Amino acid sequence: MTWQQCQAVISRRSELPHGHILLGLKAPPVAARARPGQFLHVRCGGDGWPLLRRPFSLAGILPAEGEVELLVRRVGKGTAWLASQPVGQVLDVLGPLGNGFPRPWQKQKQGDLLGVAGGVGVAPLVPALLEAARTGWDVGLLLGAQDAPGLLLVERLRASGIDVSTCTEDGSYGRQGLVTELLAERLPGASLVFACGPPGMLRVVREMTTAVECYFSLEERMACGVGACLGCACQSGDGYHLVCRDGPVFSAREVQL
Amino acid sequence: MIDLTVDIGRLRLKNPVLTASGTCGYGREYAHILDLNQLGGIMVKGTSLVPWAGNPAPRVVETPAGMLNAIGLQNPGLDYFLHTELPWLRQFDTAVVVNIAAHQIEEYAELARRLDNAAGVAALEVNISCPNVRQGGLSFGSDPLTAHRVTAAVRQATSLPVIVKLTPNVTDIAALARAVAEAGADAVSLINTLLGMVIDVRARRPALGNIVGGLSGPAIRPVAVRMVWEVAGAVSIPVIGMGGITCAEDALQFLMAGASAVAIGTATFANPRAPFEVMKGMAAFLQEEGFTAVSDIIGLARRGIA
Structure with a gap:
């Protein structure tokens, strides 16, 4: 630990x-x-x-x-x-x-994990998606970026059997638009959603995932990183959580963005 | 063998290196890689009578050779400290200095009363200087009369050694030190953070949720050394020096300026073993320079000057 x-x-x-x-x-x-x-x-x-x-x-x-x-x-x-x-x-x-993502695939043989990421937000999702896919879960990733070059690590994930759908804001690769538009189509069938990206994106993801378990990986400025300085606060219903110690992964309903 | 013990009034420390309040929590976060038994003491997170939620994010921003923070003294409150943190801290052979924070003089006195009989508390550090909490901190510490009143109230409420932590955000810190010494403080600690501000020009807003925050880190060290020098020359009670110490040489400056002990703060965030390394480096310096006791270098730079 x-x-x-x-x-x-x-x-x-x-x-x-x-x-x-x-x-x-x-x-x-x-x-x-x-x-x-x-x-x-x-x-x-x-x-x-x-x-x-x-x-x-x-x-x-x-x-x-x-x-x-x-x-x-x-x-x-x-x-x-x-x-x-x-x-x-x-x-x-x-x-x-930090805490890391929940890993229900360790106990449940089947499931459908959907990752939703904007830009560099793909990073924390990669190990979770790969691990879930290795245990036999159906795993998809919806990745959005400004333009085609901004779609990072796509080939690597596809090579590992992850079903990656992409969109770009300028339409230079994949569909033109926002990743949350892809989510509207892909959400039915997903049993678990992991998301990382800008706060605006996460807010929309939260609104769309009221009927499915959803977790966010959050980012905040940090000093110590270990829970000592209390610098990386994020607001929750009952006060503040620390992104470094209580997170960076939070249930979508547990934090305010 | 170098004698590293120092006396802060009635409080004897095994060595002059402590962790500064607010930078080491209640010791738990670092205890597995920083042996608290090796330290002179731990000055725990500022603790209030009831839990305080703290300030909105962002709470920290890096600055040249330092950082600004506006945590807002988030803490779980005295009851939690007494029932959960203090029993855990008792396992260590180090001085536990409890930093107390309050919005009213009566609350300081109540904190002091309730900690007076708590086993394992070595001393109190009275936070009259945190610049982040609008209702109290700044005003208590910036006016000698108010600082005197707080100190006297705490003094009356406890038999523990009372250390008053001074804010640098004043015109004459020596006047503050004299006021709290007169009110019965056993020692003073300084400096707390310097009030500062950063504006995020892309966002066109202050970088901190609290707008202003306290500057710490190496950037403030020369200010801190100067203030320790002034205060050590103004009062006869011991001084605990802090402000941007990252290594033994930094710490030695404070001791030679007249501090009897030092606290390590922001440096721990970058290097969790910094307090331990400062202590070892200090002992090595003394050995090299032919001293037998750390007490021999306290105020050494003042000789022939002040």
């Missing part, structure tokens, strides 16, 4: 469109214990700057290889530093952190 502070070595890196990068990290203690939906808190910067760590969802969990994967989007100094590090670079990481 408990997280560790350990070293993670960049074992591979691949550039993806729009400044994204997929990092493979050799970190056996993390890979052995990580569950889908958990995250790593990574020190970015060799000389102590930026000061705070950056949280990244686990986009891949490969216990046999002792590896995990992170999907990094360059948005600021920390992520730019991380994305520029070479293979072999040693990182200081805390993890695995």
Whole structure:
């Protein structure tokens, strides 16, 4: 259960469109214990700057290889530093952190899991979708992005037997429109929905999923990442939850967006 | 063998390194990788009579060499602390300093009374300085007369050592220190965070849900060292120094400025073992420089000056 502070070595890196990068990290203690939906808190910067760590969802969990994967989007100094590090670079990481997704496929032989993601929000869903598919569940992913290059990790998921439907806002690939429009068509039949993306998208997903179990992976600015500083609050009915400790995965009905 | 013990008035610490309030919770989050037994003490999360919900998100934003926070003293309240957190903390051989927060003087006194008989509490740290809670924090700590009243009320309500935590958001921090010393404080701790603000220009809004927040981290360290220097020269009670300490050398600055102990705060978020590393590094420095006791360097930089 408990997280560790350990070293993670960049074992591979691949550039993806729009400044994204997929990092493979050799970190056996993390890979052995990580569950889908958990995250790593990574020190970015060799000389102590930026000061705070950056949280990244686990986009891949490969216990046999002792590896995990992170999907990094360059948005600021920390992520730019991380994305520029070479293979072999040693990182200081805390993890695995957070609660992770529920995994009913461990008990129920059959089910129909539907992932709904916007852009880089696909990252935390990947390990959950792959694990569910491996146990024989029917697994689909609805992925939306600004344009065709923004549809990340699609080929990899399709290669693993995930039924991926895509849409783009500019119509350059898949259907033109929003991912929630796809959801309206695909929702009947789904027994469980996992979603990650911008708050506007999640609000619509919540409205549409009143009759089915639905979980969100949320994002918030964090300092400690372990529940000590109480910085990553998200409003719930009875006060605040912490995204790092109580989440990042929440029942859709449990949090306000 | 270096003697690391220091005395904060009647409170003896096994070494001069504590964790700063609000940065280490009640110790649980880090206990499995940071051996609390190795620390001089833990200053727990600010605790109020009843649970406080805290401020809306976003509550933190990074700044150059620091961060702003506006947590709003979210805490589970005194009853929860006494029944759940304090019994757990008793297993550790370290000084548990309970930071108390309140909106009214009577509440401070009530907190002090109820903690007075609680086994395992080594001292109280009175938070009169948190800038985040509109109804109280700032006003108690920014006026010497009010600070005196709070301190006197807490002093009367408890036999525990009373440490008053001072805010840097004042014109003359030494005047505040003199006021609380006169009211019976056993020690002062400083500095709390500096009031600050960040605006997200894309969103065209303040970055924090609370609009303003408290600045911490290395960015504030020189301010903190200067204020510790001033306060140590103004009062005869011990000073606990804090503000942007990340390593032993940072901590030694505070001791040489006149602090008897230090607390590690924001650095723990980046490096959970920072308090332990500061303590080890401090001992190594003393050894290298030929000192036998950490108490020998307290105020060392003042010699011949102040």
